[in-house]
Amino acid sequence: MLKIQKIDQYYGESHTLWDLELDVPEGQCTCVMGRNGVGKTTLMKCIMGEETVKSGSITFAQEVELTQKKIEDRSRLGIGYVPQGRQIFPLLTVEENLRTGLAVRKDGSKKIPERVYELFPVLEEMRHRRGGDLSGGQQQQLAIGRALVIEPRLLILDEPGEGIQPNIVAQIGEVIRTLIKEDGLTVLLVEQKLPFARKYADRFAILDRGRRVAEGEIAGLTNELIKKHLTV
Amino acid sequence: AEDPIKVGILHSLSGTMAISESALKDTMLMLIEKQNAAGGILGRQLEPVVVDPASNWPLFAEKARELLAKDKVDVIFGNWTSVSRKSVLPVIEELNGLLFYPVQYEGEESSENVFYTGAAPNQQAIPAVNYLMNDIGVERWVLAGTDYVYPRTTNKILETYLKAQGVAPEDIMINYTPFGHSDWQAIVSDIKAFGSAGKKTAVVSTINGDANVPFYRELGNQGINAADIPVVAFSVGEQELSGIDTGPLVGHLAAWNYFMSVDADANYEFIDAWVAYTGKEDAVTNDPMEAHYIGFNMYVEAVKKAGTTDVNAVKDAIIGVAVPNLTGGIATMMPNHHITKPVLIGEIQDNGQFSVVWQTPSTVVGDAWSDFLPGSKDLISDWRKPMSCGNFNVVSGTCGGKAAVAAQ
Amino acid sequence: MSFLKELANRDKVFNFLIPEVSPVDVRHGPILYLEDVSVSFDGFKAINNLNLTIDDGELRCIIGPNGAGKTTMMDIITGKTRPDTGSVWFGSRHNLLTKSEPEIASLGIGRKFQKPTVFEALTVFENLELAMAADKRVLPTLTAVLNGECRDRIDEVLETIGLRNLRAALAGILSHGQKQWLEIGMLLMQKPRLLLVDEPVAGMTEQEMERTAELLTTLAGKQSVVVVEHDMGFVRSIARKVTVLHQGSVLAEGTMDQVSNHPDVIKVYLGEET
Amino acid sequence: MWLTRPLAERSTQTFLGVLFAALAVVTVLHLALPEDNALHVSAYTVTLLGKYLCYALLAVAVDLVWGYLGILSLGHGAFFALGGYAMGMYLMRQIGDRGTYGDPVLPDFMVFLNWQELPWYWLGFDMAWFAFAMVLLAPGLLALVFGFLAFRSRVTGVYLSIITQALTFALMLAFFRNEMGFGGNNGLTDFRDLLGFNLRTDATRLGLFLATGVALAIGFVICRGIVTSKLGRVSVACRDAEARTRFLGYRVERVQLFVFVISAMLAGVAGALYVPQVGIINPSEFSPLFSIEIVVWVALGGRATLYGAVIGAVLVNYAKTVLTGVMPDAWLFALGGLFVLVTVFLPKGIAGLVFKPKKAAAPANNPDTQEATV
Amino acid sequence: MGSTRLLSQLLLVCSLLWPGFTQAQVEDTEAQQLLTALAESSFADKEAVVNRIAGSGDERARGWLESFASNKLARIESSGQFIIVTDNRGRDWTVQNALTGENLGEFSRRDIDTIRVNNALRGELEDILSVIDLKSPNQSSRLSAARTLKGSVDSALAKRVPGLIETEQSAPVRAALTEALAIYRVAEQGDLAAVETLSGSLNSQARAALQQAMRSDNPELVAAATKAMDSIEQKLTLNRAAETLYFGLSLGSVLVLAAIGLAITFGVMGVINMAHGELIMLGAYTTWGMQQLLPGQPGLALILSIPAGFMVAALAGVVIERTVIQYLKGRPLETLLATFGVSLILQQLVRTVVSPLNRTVITPEWMSGSVMINEALSLTLNRLYVIGFALVVFAGLMLIMRKTRLGLEVRAVTQNRTMARSMGIKATRVDILTFALGSGVAGLAGVALSQITNVGPNLGQSYIIDSFMVVVFGGVGNLWGTLLAGLTLGTINQLLEPWVGAVLAKILVLVLIILFIQKRPRGLFPQKGRAAEG
């Protein structure tokens, strides 16, 4: 689904991503892991176009070269994004937040898909409240719900469980699983919490200081690897 | 040939005053061009030096200094607002320059270096009030003005004058508004109420510039026409009218020393020249332009008389110089640096012109110090030697302030 | 002037973990005491008759579903939100409801926000410097000098939060997790009597979580700590007493085991399979 | 202590060096060279430069509150004008009986509008020390009261900007009124001497120019002292995350008040030095557009750098002087164009172009904090 | 009213002459004589001449008098021929022979001697024409003629009016005549019965008459008059209050109009648009331009200006957005700077291209004057239209912002640009559209303002500060707030003005804003909640 080849990224002078390669196979959940500040979020931003890559290529669905696309066109291709830190629109109501995603839906529907409310009932309950007034976890749910509104083919989740109560985290995991199974969704997940990753991801990739240092089936995520790359 | 005579032109070309002042700059350029075509003065050409003080008062002082100190101009024609004149005054005096000030003003000033070719209050306000009182039979007065020095002073003079004429205090209503005031509903309604007491009422307006359009509009809309309550204005001229739909204003008055509609050959020639110069068929002339016309010609004559552009020589020579004005009469520079002017009252017509309905039988001498203000009624100004005093107190027989400094 | 300096110097002899002598009076029991606190936003009751007591030196974990009112509770304690009814006491002397945020902060209540907030235009080092316990009135701040001891303290904290290499970097460029750490560092610099920590380990790796847990447990005893967290593993590793909030009031309170077996807690919060 | 720290800094040293060198060069060129020498600096230029320096000091004051504290004051002209009026009142009283009406006490404009006695607020302005104290106190006090109210109620962002604008606008209207006793629209003018020196001599003018230079230097050092102190960092913290600063125990409103008042007083000093040099003070200095223009100087020069403010003020005003002379009909195009181009192409202002930005003390462009920094 | 006696005689003459009036045509020599007399006598003597002309029965008389009243009756200097000027603009005037009506082509103004008229004469002429109108078959001219009679009835006329009342068909004309008569009777004769008629009348002449009656020494009359006066005073107070309210609303609606575009560009988009005033100015100039394009049809031009003004300003907005604002994303403060520059450029552009002078915008017939509710309260029409227009614009804007996707998208984009783009929102397009919308609305404001104030290069500057005040007072980002703030500030201003005068009122309003913001630091309708408080 997504093929990242040899990308380099800089924040001003500082080289953040180095020759990075990553494969996200279709219909699977790939989990990116790594310590704080190694560049996971930066990588996601590069895919979304929020940061520009200096070199290398990102190919979506075998054919589309993403690096040439504007940000707004990427979501039109069917990429949904749940960024780190929620990034909801604080002064829009919950419902309006969700409605922002309607524009790019293929079916041109003007209604928020039922599934979103089913998944996060609290959003329905609070649909007229301003996004910014929600509690942290509710905001996170809103961010995920909003990404689902566009019915993406590829869903990028940057630490989605952060701040969400345990039973809902589990539920999110289940939803991911269902979506993958039923709708053939592809998921790119950034996650620090091992149990969650182990449970719901099919593949993993570990980043360290801007480089990909390990990759493979989730079963191959050994304690040794963890010790080497995920602890300080 | 000799160096040209440099003429500084100090009028705002941008900012709020550009609306009034930019035409004066063009007038000066036209006059200079004409003079040059006629061979200049004393065989020397004139060279205009134009600067833009941008309606900013300190900038006026700075530009005046620039003209005098840097460009070394021989004379300056400029300023519109009194505050700008006040701002350049110390500079002109310090550097001993010459300034011709072409706009009506509140008086109470006489400088050795400044020639006031616009009207003093006794050349505009008082005759206008006399006309209203005697010819129209006005008994109740609204003195409406923008809240600053010129209207305040003029109204103070008028108030004293009216009371001296036996008008009761309750028959005088005074109203001040901020600059650029645009909402006249309440005030016009008040005027209407004030004017409906059965006595003939008139408004004496010292409303400044941009506030006039909405004022007259409101008058029209509230149905006050000139036959009911005439308004006589001191700062609404042809140029201001060119921005107003004059249809509803017909009959309201203005007091000036010149109108474009005056039937005089000199005037027609001036208008033709102006239209040719601007290239606009609908270009209008107005009172301050005439003042510059007079001032410029006086300067020319004075330089010829003195045979030099030396400031002191010109200053002495110019007193007594008489040149034709545009209304068919003669303007003379008086020892107090003010000139003689006829006073004309005109009624607004639907074509944006004034029709003269009254005029003083002869010209009036500008009075630097008003007789109707307690502080200045004893002062006179005479810049001829040996008196050379701008504020001579006839009671105490002494020359105040400035001369005292000069004497030290 | 010199008197001020002396005052400022006196506390430098202490290790940074030891709290400053605070004017809090805890002789009569708890350090924090909330009684019958309620607050509603446009009719929505976010906190509903909440009663809570934190003892001096205690480490308390607070859990509860999203929107239960945990953050709002902290807002109330720190003076950000004024409750509609109820009373909040810090020790037995200070009625927090009558105090402004800076007053509350200088009484010795420090807070880490759920969404990390640091001063992005300042460096990591400067962020810590500002947080440092000191006389925070205007003129003393103007004349303050950063002496060696202060520097050492900052370095120490930098070490603890693992941002030594980034000390001169602007806080704005830190990654999410790094900002979390910086905020914890700022909290440490403040040396408060009571620490309110909202979701400290969100976005941290397992091992960092362990370190945080360790840090918080060392603090407890000398300082009182209130932690809000959704990561059960983390809570379990530090928890002595856990309070569960639900819909603005206390649903359950007790040890981790008691709480996690509480049927209501399982229903509204933990889910079946944890 | 905090005042001496900036003196040890490279950038301050450079700034002071350049400033004093400029003062010296101008003085020498003015005094030593004969008038017809091409390099001679005329008294006209000296006064002009003096005016620029006043504006520069004013801009520095604005940069202090805007650049470092995040308070976009659209009313700093008010403080400048108040300082100017305090000085103007002193100068008016110095005229004594040399005015046109020869009244030993009343200024001319009061005589001809028939005032009988000096209003109470004019009392004391015949004494230099009192007047000079008022130069600081009048703007300082206004800033104190206004700031106290505003900061206490946590008025921030555009709301603060607009009420500062309302403040200066209201003052402008008030001072326009003749009844206020400040000369109305015509303002105060016709000054004679200052501390016994005749204002109309070149020597006094040079003296005023030098005094302004020194004032600018002192003002710069004070501001620099503040921004390099811990208080300066707290200011930046207030600017970017006001609420967070409060939770650290800082009384944001007091920090803001302190810096705001200092800034207002500096603006007042600038105004006081300005008045004798331009020879007039009138309510147009209160005009909101003037205050906006000051902000534009700062932004043009480079916000949150202090020396940027100086560069911006001098440059814009120099451009004005030149352009109004060279292209009177079109200078507004040039000036307007300059504003647009600099903003679009030089986001960090001219200072950002000339000097390598060190550690960026410039505000973060974080969308979340935008509102707070406006 | 010295002329009223003359008037009443004239009325007699006219009423006698009316049927055969049109037939008579006096010899041209006599006409020539009359006109010469008019031209050569002093203002004081002209009155008599005018009456002679009116009484001459010449069918051309009305035309002469009308042209005379409007300064268009003139004489060729050289030939002494009497002419009527048909176009008096510029230096050459088109004229026709006053006696024959023959077109004479253009003459230089120099050669034309206008026969001067003044206000007093003009008033007289109007009266003459209106007294003639009392007999007019047209009811509305009779009504206005009858109204002008109030206060100018004299003893001679008083004898005739009852007859007129009797024959009059229309009730309002009758009422007006009755009142006119009553005024005369109360004032001049102290007629007790007539006092009754005047009780409750709002006419100012009626009030003057009653006042006079109150000074009489007939206690009965005084009592009756006092009572009548009291009832009038009560009514007047009410009317005064209604009037003030109206003034307040109309000033308020002007403020709303001026500010509402800014509520979009500044309030919603966050662009501190200092050029907003100049966009208003562009709208106003468009109106002027339209009227130049369609001479003689000011009304049509005005209506067409509504779309045109919107388009022009919107286009200017697009240009500003594309050339300046788009580079300042995320730097809201810098927009202040750049748009300040833009505003300088636009102002100077208008000065250079059009003129530094104000331009005349004509108020169409249907917008001038006022609707009279009663004699003490009339609502000026132009203001009434502006109030309506403001409300319509507001409603339209509200619809767009609330009901279309643009409203949602623009808010999303301003709150978090990158995230909005990540959601597929075309931020650039949204920016352009929104800025164009805000600018266009500013243009609409300009169209409306052209009917109220100056159309000149400074137009914008005089509204920009007020606009910002209104938006901020209402609460940034809230359209309702802008509406309420504008209306509130307008009303407060008008309430204060009679008390303290216009200048202090303005100062007080500013102080009020400052104090109000202390109470509500985020305006009338603050953005509430966590997000806003940060």
Ligand SMILES: Nc1ncnc2c1ncn2[C@@H]1O[C@H](COP(=O)(O)OP(=O)(O)OP(=O)(O)O)[C@@H](O)[C@H]1O
């Ligand atoms: N705007 C920026 N400018 C400069 N450096 C940046 C910027 N944003 C991030 N960085 C740096 O780039 C590195 C990678 O950051 P990134 O946010 O991708 O980390 P991450 O792997 O997502 O970490 P975390 O687990 O904490 O979310 C960090 O060291 C950070 O300091």
Ligand SMILES: Nc1ncnc2c1ncn2[C@@H]1O[C@H](COP(=O)(O)OP(=O)(O)OP(=O)(O)O)[C@@H](O)[C@H]1O
């Ligand atoms: N200003 C406000 N306006 C409206 N609702 C609010 C406001 N502040 C908080 N709320 C509501 O109050 C409830 C409590 O919020 P709070 O942030 O305290 O929850 P929390 O327990 O911290 O949740 P989480 O674990 O998700 O962070 C939420 O439902 C939230 O939507």
Ligand SMILES: CC(C)C[C@H](N)C(=O)O
């Ligand atoms: C009437 C004004 C336009 C001129 C007057 N001299 C002034 O004070 O500004």
Ligand SMILES: [Mg+2]
């Ligand atoms: Mg990250």
Ligand SMILES: [Mg+2]
């Ligand atoms: Mg929370």
